[in-house]
Amino acid sequence: MIKIFLSILKKVFFYFLLFTGIILSTSHLGDNFMGISDEEGYLLTIGLCSLVAFILEYLIPKLKS
Secondary structure, X not given: OXXXXXXXXXXXXXHHHHHHHHHHHXXXXXXXXXXXXXXXXXXXHHHHXXXXXXXXXXXXXXXXX
């Protein structure tokens, strides 16, 4: 029971770090170099995080089995 809780907590922490890191990088790079607004950067971030979560949580385990 505790192992499952720690595993879920670890995943939540990983995705939180991934999400905030991508938001910060797209916010900084988007304004200075890519010419996109914060709103577009947030949509890009949500899309990338969803893609990473899909690949890590569904696709890789499905391909391994």
